[in-house]
Amino acid sequence: MSDNKGVRRVNEDLARERANCSFDVREITFLLDGGENNTITRKKIEDFTLTDELLSDKVPDECLSPKEKYENAVRKSCLFGKLVKDKLLEFGGLETFGPNSFVLRRIADAFFKEISPLLLHLGMFVPTILGQCTAEQQSEWLPRALSMQVIGTYAQTELGHGTFIRGLETTATYDPETEEFVLHSPTLSSFKWWAGGLGKTVNHCIVVAQLHTKGQCHGTHPFIVQIRDLETHQPLPGIKVGEIGPKLGFNTADNGFLGFDKYRIPRMNMMMKNAQILKDGTYVKLDRHGKMTYGTMVFIRVMVVNEVAFNLAKAATIAVRYSAVRRQSEKKPGEPEPQILDYVTQQHKLFICIATAHALQLTSDWLWRTFSGVVTDIKHGKTDSLPEFHALSSCLKAISTSDAALLIEQCRHSCGGHGYMMSSNLPLIYSFVTATRTYEGDYTVLLLQTARFLIKAWEQAEAGKPLTPTVSYLTKYFKDGRVPWDSTSEGIVNAAYGVAAGKISACVKSIRNRVKTGLSYEDAWDLTTVQLVAAAEAHCRAVICDVYRSEAVRLTEKSSPNVRAVMRQLTTLYLHYWALERIGDLLRYSAVSEEDVVALQQKYEELLALIRPDAVGLVDAFDIRDEILNSTLGAYDGRVYERLMEEALKSPLNAEPVNRSFHMYLKPLMQGKL
Ligand SMILES: CCCCCCCCCCCCCCCCCCCC(=O)SCCNC(=O)CCNC(=O)[C@H](O)C(C)(C)COP(=O)(O)OP(=O)(O)OC[C@H]1O[C@@H](n2cnc3c(N)ncnc32)[C@H](O)[C@@H]1OP(=O)(O)O
Numbered sequence: 001m002s003d004n005k006g007v008r009r010v011n012e013d014l015a016r017e018r019a020n021c022s023f024d025v026r027e028i029t030f031l032l033d034g035g036e037n038n039t040i041t042r043k044k045i046e047d048f049t050l051t052d053e054l055l056s057d058k059v060p061d062e063c064l065s066p067k068e069k070y071e072n073a074v075r076k077s078c079l080f081g082k083l084v085k086d087k088l089l090e091f092g093g094l095e096t097f098g099p100n101s102f103v104l105r106r107i108a109d110a111f112f113k114e115i116s117p118l119l120l121h122l123g124m125f126v127p128t129i130l131g132q133c134t135a136e137q138q139s140e141w142l143p144r145a146l147s148m149q150v151i152g153t154y155a156q157t158e159l160g161h162g163t164f165i166r167g168l169e170t171t172a173t174y175d176p177e178t179e180e181f182v183l184h185s186p187t188l189s190s191f192k193w194w195a196g197g198l199g200k201t202v203n204h205c206i207v208v209a210q211l212h213t214k215g216q217c218h219g220t221h222p223f224i225v226q227i228r229d230l231e232t233h234q235p236l237p238g239i240k241v242g243e244i245g246p247k248l249g250f251n252t253a254d255n256g257f258l259g260f261d262k263y264r265i266p267r268m269n270m271m272m273k274n275a276q277i278l279k280d281g282t283y284v285k286l287d288r289h290g291k292m293t294y295g296t297m298v299f300i301r302v303m304v305v306n307e308v309a310f311n312l313a314k315a316a317t318i319a320v321r322y323s324a325v326r327r328q329s330e331k332k333p334g335e336p337e338p339q340i341l342d343y344v345t346q347q348h349k350l351f352i353c354i355a356t357a358h359a360l361q362l363t364s365d366w367l368w369r370t371f372s373g374v375v376t377d378i379k380h381g382k383t384d385s386l387p388e389f390h391a392l393s394s395c396l397k398a399i400s401t402s403d404a405a406l407l408i409e410q411c412r413h414s415c416g417g418h419g420y421m422m423s424s425n426l427p428l429i430y431s432f433v434t435a436t437r438t439y440e441g442d443y444t445v446l447l448l449q450t451a452r453f454l455i456k457a458w459e460q461a462e463a464g465k466p467l468t469p470t471v472s473y474l475t476k477y478f479k480d481g482r483v484p485w486d487s488t489s490e491g492i493v494n495a496a497y498g499v500a501a502g503k504i505s506a507c508v509k510s511i512r513n514r515v516k517t518g519l520s521y522e523d524a525w526d527l528t529t530v531q532l533v534a535a536a537e538a539h540c541r542a543v544i545c546d547v548y549r550s551e552a553v554r555l556t557e558k559s560s561p562n563v564r565a566v567m568r569q570l571t572t573l574y575l576h577y578w579a580l581e582r583i584g585d586l587l588r589y590s591a592v593s594e595e596d597v598v599a600l601q602q603k604y605e606e607l608l609a610l611i612r613p614d615a616v617g618l619v620d621a622f623d624i625r626d627e628i629l630n631s632t633l634g635a636y637d638g639r640v641y642e643r644l645m646e647e648a649l650k651s652p653l654n655a656e657p658v659n660r661s662f663h664m665y666l667k668p669l670m671q672g673k674l
Pocket residue numbers: 080101102104105108116118119120122123154156157162163164165166196291294295297298300303304307386387390439440441442445449452453
């Protein structure tokens with residue numbers, strides 16, 4: 001299906017794989033894109049943007065110095081930003097920040113092997129203006145932000161606090177005399193730390209600070225703050241700003257630090273949708289729920305699920321294509337070396353990656369629809385659905401990022417030594433995705449947020465009160481006892497819910513027993529957190545299994561029999577994989593027997609064999625263009641060795657036959673003259 005331009009001869013093994021694929025690859029691409037029209041629009045946008053002229057890099061990014069890398073990323077960001085500004089908005093206007101933003105994000109990968117310094121501008125600055133400003137403030141800031149006259153980021157985290165937002169130390173004290181806020185960083189630990197683009201790129205940022213007025217602190221609130229001069233780009237007086245230094249990844253994102261020395265901003269720069277300061281300094285709270293200022297974080301957690309699904313699809317595409325091209329060892333003496341994809345252990349490493357990319361993509365689409373419903377409710381003044389959605393988005397963000405990072409690393413392992421090359425792109429995909437497990441809420445912390453909700457839901461079930469949809473299963477599994485075992489897909493999903501219910505019940509018992517011994521509730525909770533994290537994880541896995549299974553059935557209702565068959569094989573593989581991974585839990589909470597476990601393993605291995613002939617077709621169906629994959633190992637034509645050599649020859653160390661260090665150090669050492 002790929003319409004890569006200038007494709008040369010395709011590797012014979014890959015060509016044969018494609019010829020033997022049992023289904024029409026385009027059909028699955030349409031399913032994953034949400035319909036044929038979406039695929040057509042996406043491809044139009046890709047054709048239009050991914051031109052050689054914009055993308056060409058003479059020296060590979062990874063061979064540049066940190067400064068050159070950053071400058072190249074700014075150059076490309078400006079080209080990309082101009083494209084978005086001039087042309088792409090016509091594909092969806094402001095809706096670009098809805099579903100089409102996924103296409104924009106996808107294309108951005110062709111421009112940036114790492115990260116755009118403008119990611120936070122489009123990813124957080126603009127969404128926060130949309131979510132936290134009044135209509136009047138939006139009309140002032142949005143046009144300037146969208147036309148890139150002001151370039152911004154989101155500075156919440158400080159050197160001393162990231163997770164515990166209530167512990168942030170930056171202050172914004174209202175001065176009614178001048179109708180201004182005075183921003184101040186009272187300690188070293190209060191310096192803002194991490195915001196993407198802050199180090200060198202942006203001129204504005206959203207600063208989250210403790211609001212003080214009339215001698216009282218009202219907690220954290222967001223403010224729009226200009227930090228650099230628009231003409232000279234010099235930091236404004238009272239601002240101390242810089243870049244935080246090299247990181248595991250994100251090295252072109254110029255993450256920065258920021259401190260304020262009694263820096264003044266106008267009253268109207270407080271984002272006033274959820275709370276206001278009147279001219280005389282009176283504080284007016286408009287947010288009845290209390291956590292509406294955390295809205296941008298919830299939005300990004302939703303986006304991140306899609307983000308990691310896409311990155312896992314990229315890694316799986318690279319690893320599966322490479323495994324079809326690579327031949328190694330021998331199965332029987334004297335036989336030709338097999339494609340490494342023919343090793344069952346390789347299939348075990350890789351097919352779960354394809355299935356997980358589907359599971360996370362479909363879950364992300366479902367989460368996005370659920371989120372849209374919550375946003376509509378909020379627009380009508382209803383915030384009842386927020387606690388459930390916070391619990392749901394928190395655990396899905398935690399589990400999807402953690403699973404994707406582990407599986408991307410597994411893809412790298414499955415490519416042997418060549419997977420370690422930067423030119424495979426697997427190291428950069430991994431370094432990007434492993435950060436998602438931490439930013440926008442750490443894994444453990446978010447699962448504990450979900451656990452709070454689950455424990456409350458359990459107490460409601462006990463009291464015979466109605467439960468919200470994602471926890472309604474607790475009513476069914478409320479009574480003690482093992483869940484009946486049934487090895488159908490529906491049966492495995494039910495058992496997953498049974499395990500979650502069993503773990504939540506065990507947590508409730510643990511907390512209550514500890515309280516009975518005289519401990520405070522907080523201490524009892526703290527001592528139970530290992531179990532609480534496991535319970536939230538089990539709940540989340542049950543939700544993903546359920547959504548994946550039901551969405552795959554729904555989406556393939558009108559598909560051809562072969563597509564329905566391969567999609568069912570993948571969902572069944574996913575459910576069996578997790579049943580086997582969590583077999584201890586199933587033995588504890590369900591009626592699964594030892595014979596059932598043997599049957600599960602056997603079925604899992606049969607599924608690997610069934611999926612094997614379609615593996616390349618399945619990754620082709622992700623339809624990720626070579627420009628976006630950026631990989632010597634994963635290109636559509638499979639010219640792996642040629643590309644590895646071409647990239648190696650671009651290394652600056654190969655530009656001269658002898659490096660000067662020979663004369664400066666090696667030769668003196670060899671001659672005993674050092
Ligand atoms: C050039 C490219 C173009 C591409 C186009 C653009 C497309 C965009 C793509 C997007 C891709 C994404 C990439 C973005 C990159 C982002 C980089 C990273 C940015 C950041 O990391 S910003 C900083 C994020 N920081 C965090 O997430 C901090 C985590 N901490 C918290 O969220 C909270 O502190 C925590 C842990 C939830 C606790 O809060 P606290 O106030 O202490 O609350 P309590 O624990 O006491 O709970 C009280 C009560 O409130 C409930 N609660 C908490 N949070 C929420 C919420 N958000 N919503 C609703 N309710 C909430 C909580 O459950 C408690 O309820 P109870 O009923 O139990 O009392």
